[in-house]
Amino acid sequence: MTLDIQQMKARLEEKQVELQTQLSGLTEAYPAPVGPVEASEGPQDFEEVAVDFLETQHEQSIMVNEQALLTEVQDALKRIEQGTYGKCVICGQEIPEKRLEAIPWAARCVKDEEQLEQRNLSQEELYNTNTY
Numbered sequence: 001m002t003l004d005i006q007q008m009k010a011r012l013e014e015k016q017v018e019l020q021t022q023l024s025g026l027t028e029a030y031p032a033p034v035g036p037v038e039a040s041e042g043p044q045d046f047e048e049v050a051v052d053f054l055e056t057q058h059e060q061s062i063m064v065n066e067q068a069l070l071t072e073v074q075d076a077l078k079r080i081e082q083g084t085y086g087k088c089v090i091c092g093q094e095i096p097e098k099r100l101e102a103i104p105w106a107a108r109c110v111k112d113e114e115q116l117e118q119r120n121l122s123q124e125e126l127y128n129t130n131t132y
């Protein structure tokens with residue numbers, strides 16, 4: 001059975017629109033703080049400010065994740081155009097169909113993905129060690 005590129009493309013385009021919609025919604029919900037105008041409204045409850053800050057941080061981390069995913073989806077669409085879709089960007093081997101069914105924007109085979117994750121993990125460990 002060969003991979004249905006047209007179907008994968010449709011799924012990727014759908015995902016792209018979904019992410020773009022979510023990202024524009026988040027940007028509207030959390031515009032840049034206006035500062036002086038808010039300050040003129042009098043002293044704000046510190047706890048309230050802290051909670052707002054945490055919520056904004058949380059939304060921002062979602063935005064960062066969705067932005068990263070959007071980039072992966074767009075890269076996958078580029079690979080379809082270039083005719084390299086379905087091949088691992090590291091070793092060039094074909095990515096198993098099952099994997100692409102689950103993650104249409106997958107850029108790496110399982111082996112290279114695991115290696116990348118391990119590298120990221122060891123970087124985190126390094127970072128944590130430096131913090132203490």
Ligand SMILES: [Zn+2]
Nearest residue numbers: 088091109112
């Ligand atoms: Zn690979």
